[in-house]
Amino acid sequence: MTPIEKRASTALSGIMALRMLGLFMILPVFSLYAQQLPDVTPTLIGLAIGIYGLTQGLLQIPFGLLSDRIGRKPVIIGGLLIFALGSVVAAQAQDIWMIIVGRGLQGAGAIAAALMALTADLTREEHRMKAMATIGMSIGMAFLLAMIAGPIINQWIGVPGIFWLIAAGAIGGIGIVIWVVPTPLHTRVHRDAETVPAQLGQVLKDAQLLRLDVGILTLHAQLTALFVVFPLALHNNVGLAVAEHWKVYLPVMLLSIISLIPLVIYAEKYRHIKLVFSAMIALLTVTSLAFSGFHNDLWVMGLLLWLFFTAFNVLESILPSLVSKIAPPDNKGTAMGMYSTSQFLGAFIGGLCGGWLYHHSGFAAVFWFCAGINLIWLLLAVTMRQPTYFTSYLLKIAPMNTQEATVLHQQLIAIEGVAQAVVICEDEVAYLKIDSKKLNFSALDAYSV
Structure with missing residues (x-):
């Protein structure tokens, strides 16, 4: 750079x-x-x-x-x-x-x-x-x-x-x-x-991308719902002063980062992303169910919070990677725009539902809500297609007409490791999906300017 x-x-x-x-x-x-x-x-x-x-x-x-x-x-x-x-x-x-x-x-x-x-x-x-x-x-x-x-x-x-x-x-x-x-x-x-407005219809019709949008909405809904009630549980149920709450969050966050690294490596490097993805959703479900019954013991709550944030952080890492893998190479920006919109709407839904459920039914109802939406998400996750392990790659190209772009497209997809190619003349960019383990970078760079 x-x-x-x-x-x-x-x-x-x-x-x-x-x-x-x-x-x-x-x-x-x-x-x-x-x-x-x-x-x-x-x-x-x-x-x-x-x-x-x-x-x-x-x-x-x-x-x-x-x-x-x-x-x-x-x-x-x-x-x-x-x-x-x-x-x-x-x-x-x-x-x-x-x-x-x-x-x-x-x-x-x-x-x-x-x-x-x-x-x-x-x-x-x-x-x-x-x-x-x-x-x-x-x-x-x-x-x-x-x-x-x-x-x-x-x-x-x-x-x-x-x-x-x-x-x-x-x-x-x-x-x-x-x-x-x-x-x-x-x-x-x-x-x-x-986000390209003309691509929104195509992105919204993609069932695989919609599963990921539902996933990030679910993930952030339960995060916000959790923080409606968890500080109250620490203070009211356990008796921990507000000034002492950081002593719970600090070790939990550090341990969750340590736990995150091997799981993400196993998912990405060894290409078991769907297995890890589904397992972390299942862990969130179990953690939510456990929270519903154990929100009066500090050590148990700390353990459950560590498990929650381990799963949360792994999923927060894997989800955008899956969007990048699944979205057509020239639609990635639009797909990520809808993904981000879903994430923020999830935060709103979680806060509103978490507050309402706690108001009318208490702590346990909030965690039952989290467990319920996680079960729906888990069903969507285990039935999604096995993702490819292609990554997005951008290639700057020379100005050209439509006929030249067609020729370049054929040349690009003939290169070993190039799975998809979309050549956009007005952008002067070729949007590619590549297998980085197989790609002949030297052959690809020959077409770059």
Whole structure:
């Protein structure tokens, strides 16, 4: 990667991490804080936790398309301003309804699609996957840090202080966009990184991709539902002070990362991805059932939380890999757009359902809900087709007409290790699916410019 590509990917990863850190940091502490607000109910607590997912899910694709028309940076800066405004509203809120408004505004600053498009603008095709992977890792690290830092920071400045801190981070992100992130010379649609409206129908008709959309919706629904009730169980059932909750989350998160590595290697390197995928969904189901009966013992809850986050983190790693493997090479951006939308809508559904179920039926009902949706997901997973182990690959090509593109397509699929090829003349890119273990890279590079 060139210095400009490295600077762009690092800066954009930092912006995404700041934003996700802000969204996640209140998860481990908000349920307990909200109990002191006037007229609060568990349903409203769940709505406040999950409402960002509704606005984010509805707006991220439109904001991405808007960035194609008016530019990436104006959309990202506008989104960060909305996010900061939502944080300020929540920080000054005196009741649960204003916090719901603030959290909704936080989600409305939906910059993910525009940020991915800017990343694609600033990186060459052969390095784009590295940049996207860097952003993905930053999101994962932001989540892990938020789970640990939330309870610690809460004891110093409280939940309103966390919201003020989040607002400051968003303003800092604007500074990074203006002064650190390079401005691209050209902006265009990248089929590997953006949603293309004309492809939505094709993606929504793909039963295999829809299974994965349902999967990520289910995964994040139960994550949000869990954090509606788990902090309450630690405090009310076990008697653990809020300031001590990080002592549960820290070892759980570290152990889950250690557990994640061999499972993902076994799934990807040894090509047992469907087996590991199904096993982790089954583990989530068993963990949810166990939580329903054992939410009064600290050590058991810690053990179950470790198992939950081990399965969660493995699935969070495998799911986007499966989308990349299954989606047609030129539809990957659209497939990932629908996948991300499903993820955020899942957070909204989980928060609302978790709060409502806890309000009307108690702790156990929330975990029974998680177990039920996991069983549906498990059925979808075990009946899906065995995925191929092809990966996406972009090849920059010279300008050409349709006839030349047809010839190039035939030449590309004749190369050993190239499974699919789609040549798009106007993009000057060939979108490929390759078997990296078999591909003759030298033969492929001969067609690159």
